[in-house]
Amino acid sequence: MASRLATQALRELVSRWAILGALALLYLAAAILSPDAFLEPAYVGNVLRQAAPVAIAAIGTTLVMILGGVDLSIGAIISLSAVFCAVQMGGDAANVGPALAATLLLAAGLGAVNGMLNIASPGSSFILTLGSALAFYGLTQLYSGGTARGIVAPGFREFFNQRLGDVLPVLALAMLLIAAAMELVLRTTRFGRQIYLIGSNREAARLAGLPVGGVTFACYVISGLFAGLGGIAVLARSGVSSTFTGRGFEFDALAAIVLGGTVFSGGRGTIVGTVAGTLVLFIAFNLVNILGFNYNLQLVLKGAIIILASAAYAWLGRER
Amino acid sequence: MRNHPSRRTFVGGSLAFAFGGSSLLAPLAAHAQVDRAAQKKQMAEPVDTAKFKKAGPYTIGVAAGYMSNSWVVFCLQHVRWEASLHKDVKDVIVTDAAFNPGKQVADIEDLIAKNVSMIIYWPVDEKAIQPALEKAIAKGIPTINAGGGFTYSPGTTSNAFIDQYVLGEMVAQHFMTDLGGKGKVFAMLPIAGTTAAVDQLAALKDVLKKHPGVELLSAEHGDWNRAKAKQISENLLQRYPKIDGVYSPAGQMSMGVVEAFEEAGRAKSLVMSPGDEYNGWMKWVVKNQKGGAVTFPTRAGQEATKLGLKILAGEPVPRGLVIPSEYIAPKDAAKFAEMNKPDDWWASKLPEQFKPK
Numbered sequence: 001m002a003s004r005l006a007t008q009a010l011r012e013l014v015s016r017w018a019i020l021g022a023l024a025l026l027y028l029a030a031a032i033l034s035p036d037a038f039l040e041p042a043y044v045g046n047v048l049r050q051a052a053p054v055a056i057a058a059i060g061t062t063l064v065m066i067l068g069g070v071d072l073s074i075g076a077i078i079s080l081s082a083v084f085c086a087v088q089m090g091g092d093a094a095n096v097g098p099a100l101a102a103t104l105l106l107a108a109g110l111g112a113v114n115g116m117l118n119i120a121s122p123g124s125s126f127i128l129t130l131g132s133a134l135a136f137y138g139l140t141q142l143y144s145g146g147t148a149r150g151i152v153a154p155g156f157r158e159f160f161n162q163r164l165g166d167v168l169p170v171l172a173l174a175m176l177l178i179a180a181a182m183e184l185v186l187r188t189t190r191f192g193r194q195i196y197l198i199g200s201n202r203e204a205a206r207l208a209g210l211p212v213g214g215v216t217f218a219c220y221v222i223s224g225l226f227a228g229l230g231g232i233a234v235l236a237r238s239g240v241s242s243t244f245t246g247r248g249f250e251f252d253a254l255a256a257i258v259l260g261g262t263v264f265s266g267g268r269g270t271i272v273g274t275v276a277g278t279l280v281l282f283i284a285f286n287l288v289n290i291l292g293f294n295y296n297l298q299l300v301l302k303g304a305i306i307i308l309a310s311a312a313y314a315w316l317g318r319e320r
Numbered sequence: 321m322r323n324h325p326s327r328r329t330f331v332g333g334s335l336a337f338a339f340g341g342s343s344l345l346a347p348l349a350a351h352a353q354v355d356r357a358a359q360k361k362q363m364a365e366p367v368d369t370a371k372f373k374k375a376g377p378y379t380i381g382v383a384a385g386y387m388s389n390s391w392v393v394f395c396l397q398h399v400r401w402e403a404s405l406h407k408d409v410k411d412v413i414v415t416d417a418a419f420n421p422g423k424q425v426a427d428i429e430d431l432i433a434k435n436v437s438m439i440i441y442w443p444v445d446e447k448a449i450q451p452a453l454e455k456a457i458a459k460g461i462p463t464i465n466a467g468g469g470f471t472y473s474p475g476t477t478s479n480a481f482i483d484q485y486v487l488g489e490m491v492a493q494h495f496m497t498d499l500g501g502k503g504k505v506f507a508m509l510p511i512a513g514t515t516a517a518v519d520q521l522a523a524l525k526d527v528l529k530k531h532p533g534v535e536l537l538s539a540e541h542g543d544w545n546r547a548k549a550k551q552i553s554e555n556l557l558q559r560y561p562k563i564d565g566v567y568s569p570a571g572q573m574s575m576g577v578v579e580a581f582e583e584a585g586r587a588k589s590l591v592m593s594p595g596d597e598y599n600g601w602m603k604w605v606v607k608n609q610k611g612g613a614v615t616f617p618t619r620a621g622q623e624a625t626k627l628g629l630k631i632l633a634g635e636p637v638p639r640g641l642v643i644p645s646e647y648i649a650p651k652d653a654a655k656f657a658e659m660n661k662p663d664d665w666w667a668s669k670l671p672e673q674f675k676p677k
Contacts, residue, residue: 037558046554091660145676147390148664161583238547238576239600239663243388245547289555292538296512 015316016268019260019276022309026280030287037290038283041167047282048172049161053078053233055175055278057246058253059182060111060226062274063219065257066186068199068266069125071220073114074227074253076136078246081107081231083140086150086240093153104228110136111224115217122202122216133250140243148240160236171236175275178229183271195219199266255302256281259309280305356485362472363479363640372462372477373634374437376408380625381436381461383427385444387416391618392442393676394666395467398621399440401674406629421448428452432459438628439463440621450475462631466624469515470640477631479640480624482616484516487645488523490614491569494647495593498610502533503564503591506556508549508573512541520569537563542573549576557584565591569614571601575663578604594647597656600663605653613648613656618666 030038037043057074064071081103088099110132117128160171186192194215198205206212227246234245259277262269284305288298380403382396396414403409413436417424421444429452431439439456441463443449453463453475462477470479499505507524509517521539528534537560542549549568556563557580566581568574574595581587592611595601605611620643630637648656656667668675 034558037555040558043558050551050554086662141388146387146393147662147676149662149676151660151662234547238550238579240546242390242545242572242664286555289552290559292559 011316015313016261016270016273018312018316019273019280019309022259023276023280023283026283026287030283034287034290037286042163045163045168045172047279047286048175049169049237050286051278051282052171052175053230053237054249054252054256054282055275056178056233057227057230057249058256058274058278059179059271060223060229061250061253062257062260062262062269062271063182063186063195064125064223065262065264066195066199066266066269067216067219068202069118069216069219070129070254070264071114071223071227072126072129072250073110073133073136074223074230075246075248075250076133076140077107077110077224077227078231078234078249079244080110080136080140080143081228082235082240082245083144083148083150083243085232085235086148086152087144089150089153089156091151091153093155096153096156099153100232103232104225107228107231108221108225111221111227112217114224115220118220119213119216137244144243146243148243148245150240152235152239157236157239160233171233175233178226179271179275186271191215191218196267199268201267252278252281255306258306258313261313263313277309359470359472359640363470363638363642365639367462367478367631367637367639369462369631369634369637372438372460372631374460374632376437376632377410378406378408378437378629378632379411379413379434380409380628381431381434381439382412382414383424383431383439383441383449384414384416385421385424385442386419387414388418390664390666390676391616392467394618394668394670395442395621397670397674397676398619398668399466399625401670402622402625404674409629417444419444421445424449425452428456432456432461436461437632440466440624440628442466442468446471462628464624464628464631467620472639477639478627478637480620480627480643481640482620482643482645484519485523486642487614487616488520488569489527490645490647491520491594492524492527492567494612494614495565495567495591496527496531496534498591498593499534499565501531504535504537504560504562505565505567505591506537506560506563507539508542508552508566508568508570508577509539510541510570510573511543516570517541524567542568542570542576544570544572546572546576549573550580551576553577553580554584557581557586564589565593567593568595569593571595571598571613572664574611575600575604578608597648597667598663599658599661599665599667602648602653602657602667603659603663605648605650606657606659609650609653612650612653615646615648615667617643617645618668619643 057078061071061074084106085099085103088102089095114129114132118125161169163169194210198210198212198215256277257274259280260273284301285298288301382399400412403412415427417427424444432455439461450473456463465471465476465479470481509520511517540552542552566577568577574592578587581590594612594614596616597613623643627637627641
C-alpha cells in the first residue's frame with residue numbers, strides 16, 4: 001500500500017515537472033547540435049522573444065483549461081487586438097497609452113462574451129469558443145475592411161525589441177514577468193485555489209458554495225485579456241501585415257499548454273509548465289530550421305512532440 | 321495570385337485553418353510550372369465576344385473569393401473606380417465567399433440570378449467554381465479572372481493577370497545587378513507549392529545559371545507573413561555566418577527579413593532584392609535607398625473591368641491580358657510610397673476617394 005502511494009506520488013511529481021526536464025534535455029541537445037546559436041545568449045533572447053506572443057496568450061488560456069474548459073477564440077482575439085491597437089495608435093506616440101488600454105478593454109470584453117456563454121452553457125466551451133472565434137474574425141474584417149490599416153506609433157516596437165544588457169529583449173522580459181505573476185496568482189490566492197477546485201470537480205465545488213459562475217467568468221475574461229496582450233506582443237515583435245495575424249496561435253497555445261502538463265479534463269496545470277511547453281515548441285522549430293531540415297519536418301516534429309507528450313501524461317496520470 | 325491569401329489562409333467555416341495553418345493547404349493551390357510557350361499561345365487566342373455583346377446599362381458582378389487581404393481590397397477599389405468612369409455602368413455588386421469555395425459557387429449563381437452583365441472573380445479554388453462560371457457563360461455573361469493565375473478553361477472568358485515568372489525574373493535580374501554578380505544569398509518565398517513560389521524560384525534559378533558567382537544557400541517559405549519571415553531569417557542568420565543578399569519579391573516578407581538583419585547588426589552590407597509596391601516595404605526603400613520594387617499591380621481589377629466592358633461592346637480581346645510589372649528604382653520610391661499611410665497598403669494611382677477607408 002505504502003509503495004503504491006509512493007509510486008503514485010512519484011508519478012504525480014514527474015508528471016508535474018516533466019516538461020522542465022524535457023526543456024532542459026532539448027536545450028542541451030540544441031546546444032550540442034548548434035552551439036553557435038543556442039550557447040549564444042542573444043540568440044536565446046531571440047527564441048524567448050519569438051515565443052512571447054504565443055506564451056502570453058497561452059498563460060491566460062491555461063486558467064480556462066485548469067477550470068476544465070478551452071478557449072479556441074484566442075487566435076481571433078489576437079488578430080483583432082493587433083489590428084485594433086495599431087489603428088488606435090494612428091502613428092502617434094502620444095496615443096500609445098490610450099491605444100493599449102482600449103485594446104485590453106476590448107480583448108477583456110470579448111473574453112467576457114465567452115465567459116457569459118460558458119456560464120449559460122457549461123461544458124460546451126469547445127463549440128462555443130469555436131463559434132465566437134468565427135464571429136471575432138468576422139468582426140475583425142468588418143472593422144478593418146480587409147487591411148491591417150493601423151500605423152504603429154514610433155518608439156513602440158523599438159521599446160519592446162531593445163535588449164537589456166544586449167541579451168534579453170524587453171518583450172521577452174515582459175513575458176517572463178507576466179508568467180511569474182500569474183503563477184503566483186494561481187499558487188497563492190484564493191481565486192487560484194478556486195480554479196483548481198472547480199476544475200477538479202465542478203459539481204462538488206458548487207455544492208461546497210464556491211462561486212463557480214464568477215470564477216468561470218473571470219477566467220474567460222483573463223483568457224481574452226491575455227490574448228489581447230498576445231496581440232500587442234505580435235505587434236511589438238514584428239508588426240502586422242494582415243488581419244489574420246493570430247490565425248493558428250490558438251492551436252500552438254493549446255499544444256504548449258498540454259505539453260506543460262495541463263489536462264483537458266481540468267484540475268491540473270501550471271503557468272511554468274505552459275511557458276516551458278511553449279519554449280519546447282519554439283526551440284524544436286528553431287533547431288530544425290537551423291539544421292536546415294525541410295519546413296514540413298517542423299510540422300511532423302510538432303505533431304510528434306504533442307502526441308508523445310500527451311501519451312506520456314496519460315501514462316503518468318493513470319491509476320494503478 | 322501572389323498576394324492572394326487563397327494560397328495562405330482558409331478561415332471562414334473551415335477547421336482546416338486551425339490545424340497548422342496554411343502549409344496544410346498548399347497542395348490545394350499547387351501548380352506545376354506551366355509550359356510557357358503553350359500558355360503564350362493560349363493567351364493570344366481571341367475571345368468570341370459577339371455572343372456576349374449587349375447594350376447598357378451594365379451591372380458588374382464581382383465574385384470575390386475573399387476580401388480579407390489588402391491586395392484584393394485595392395484590386396476591388398480599382399474595379400469601382402473604373403466602373404465610375406463609365407456612364408453605362410449603373411451598379412457594382414460584390415459578393416464575398418470568405419475562402420469558402422462552396423459559397424463562391426453559390427455567389428456566382430446568385431449573380432447570374434441577378435442578371436449581372438459580367439462577372440469579375442478571384443478564386444478560392446479555381447476548379448471548384450468552373451461549372452458555375454460555365455453556367456454564367458451559357459447565359460451570355462462573360463467571366464473575367466482578376467489577378468489570379470492565367471486560367472484557360474471554358475468557364476473563364478478572359479484573364480487580367482500578372483505573370484509570376486516574369487516578375488520573379490525581373491526581381492532576380494535587378495538583384496544580381498545590385499549584388500555585383502557574386503555572393504551568398506537565400507530566397508524568401510510564399511507558401512510552398514503555390515504558383516507564386518514555384519514560378520519565382522524557377523525564375524531565380526534560371527537567372528542564377530548566368531551568374532555562377534552567386535550561391536543560393538537556401539530557399540525558404542515565409543508564407544507572405546512578416547512575422548514568419550522574420551523568424552526564419554533569425555534562424556538563417558545563425559546558420560550562415562555570411563549572407564550577402566536576400567531574394568524576396570514580396571514586400572511584406574522583405575520587411576520581416578530586413579528587421580532580423582537589422583537586429584543582428586548585419587543589415588549594413590545586406591543586398592535586398594526588389595520587393596513589391598507594398599507600402600511598408602516602399603517606406604523602407606525610401607528610408608534606406610536600396611532594394612527598390614517590381615510591382616504586382618493592384619490595378620488588375622481595373623484592367624479586368626476594362627476587359628469586361630470591351631467584351632460587352634463586342635470588341636476583340638485576348639484570353640489573357642498580362643498586366644506588366646514595373647521596376648521602381650530606390651531613387652524613385654518616394655514618388656510611390658505613402659509615408660503617412662499604413663504598412664498594409666499598396667502604392668497605386670487610385671484617386672483619394674477610392675482609396676480604402
